[in-house]
Amino acid sequence: MATKNNKSTRPTALRLPDVAHWRYGFVMLFVLAGVVVLTWRLLDLHVVDQEFLRTQGDARTVRVESIEAHRGMITDRNGEALAVSTPVQTLWVNPAEMNLDDPRLGEVASVLDLDLNGLLARLAANSERQFLYLKRKVQPSLARDVLSLKIPGVYARREYKRYYPAGEVAAHVVGFSNIDEHGQEGVELAYNSWLSGEVGRKRVLRDRKGRLIKDLSLIADAAPGKDVSLSIDLRLQYIAYRELKAAVRAHGADGGTLVMLDVHTGEILAMVNQTSYNPNNRERIDPADTRNRAITDLFEPGSTVKPLTIAAALESGRYAPETVVNTSPGYLRLNGYTIRDARDYGRLSLSEVVYRSSNVGTSRIAMDLTAPVLVEMFSRVGFGQSVSIGFPGEGVGVLPVRSRWKDIELATLSYGYGLSVNALQLAQAYMVLANGGIRYPLSLVSLAEPPQGQRVLGEKVTAQVRQMLRQVVEKGTGKRAAMPIYTSAGKTGTVHLVGKGGYEDSQYKAVFAGMAPADSPRIVSVITIDDPKGEEYYGGEVAAPIFARVMSDALRLLNVKPNIQPTVAGQAVNSGSGSG
Known part of the structure; x- marks a missing residue:
């Protein structure tokens, strides 16, 4: 039987609202725009700007x-x-x-x-x-x-x-x-x-692991x-170091210094100090041991400056080597202080004042010369001035300049108190005496050509002073500086060390400054020993023997011809070069 209202049972189509269509279109447009941008960026990097990628890649692999x-x-x-x-x-x-x-x-x-x-x-x-x-x-x-x-x-x-x-x-x-x-x-x-x-x-x-490709x-x-x-001669350096170290140990000293100069060039041939250190192993090094005492440490030179006072006297024209100075009664009272000699030497010639090391005689000469003359002489040979070798930590020293001088100040200056020097300055002053009066600039670098020196003393004066210094070794306080086959000349010094309360009565610095061979010097050397212990503490006892041992070996190494004929059983032996 037929039914009424025969209607179709198929579902009707679902229609999207207008808003949904708009959203869909926007998303698709956004996706398409992204694709276009990415495509363009890829083309830009790989075609247009490919150097950028290579640079960035290299930055992660290439290193400088x-x-x-x-x-x-x-x-x-x-x-x-x-x-x-x-x-x-x-x-x-x-x-x-x-x-x-x-x-x-x-x-x-x-x-x-x-x-x-x-x-x-x-x-x-x-x-x-x-x-x-x-x-x-x-x-x-x-x-x-x-x-x-x-x-x-x-x-x-x-x-x-x-x-x-x-x-x-x-x-x-x-x-x-x-x-x-x-x-x-x-x-x-x-x-x-x-x-x-x-x-x-x-x-x-x-x-990427940092390994080198x-x-x-x-x-x-x-x-x-x-x-x-450098100007240093390592052979001489070894000799100087060996002898200085042995002497410091033998005398129980606190330290020491030895320098050697070529008198014709101002080159430093050797410069050693005690105590020293091993630069190859510095794990337990004492910073004080790294100090180059020859340049950094200052001291009063004592009697080693007496030859310079005598040089000033000779240069004045009022004195000659034979001029007599009265040193009696062996002491001198000045401004409430007493200057003493070892004993009453009486009347001494200038030469005797030097080799007997008379403080009284030197003081009388200085007071006659006046302070400006003496200070000017010390300045000419380099006291109070840098040696200018470019070495760090140099102590320049003190050369006093005053408008008014007390007699005691001038007197003590004349025999080495009241001023301070380092070992190189003292050696430079003796270089002037050794080479005939020329002050050469010191050099720690080997020189290809002789330097230009400055004459500061006359040849006659320096020759006279050298003869006096030779007598110091032959019959004065420096006898232990004598060598078997070379003549030597020099001056001893024994200086009181300064402590917290002033000069120490039982602490000394032993000094010897000299040259060899005496008649035509080749090398100047200065030796200082700090506070030697025991019975021997004078410069002539402690420092002079080091000079003799070091200079004897050094001159032989430098092929300097001996100027003393050695004797065998009282007979002279020919020390010439010979033919065989």
């Missing part, structure tokens, strides 16, 4: 690294090495790549003499870093032993380490540099800019530092 430059050599005047830079290896690690449980780390600590617990603590504390020094400047053999363990994150790079072949013998002259090869003392500091090289640069390729290009090659040739 430094090329180490070795420091210049320091040599003596004969080319013997005093300081050299040798290639070594520096071990470093990338803590981020390392496994702290790796048992091979114990072997690393053993090879490098490191504390294992301390090493592990350092690695753990720096685990986020990519670079950490393991140990700097180790021997290449030790570096090979460590690298052979093939521990991930352990690497090496080449550096240079300073080595001092002469050790403590030349330590006060050469000085030393720090681990980065920057000068800290001595010539290393004074000539640091000259000795330092210029670090080079190169471009290298490394992987290959060298790409050289940006700037390393330039090594320039060499320095």
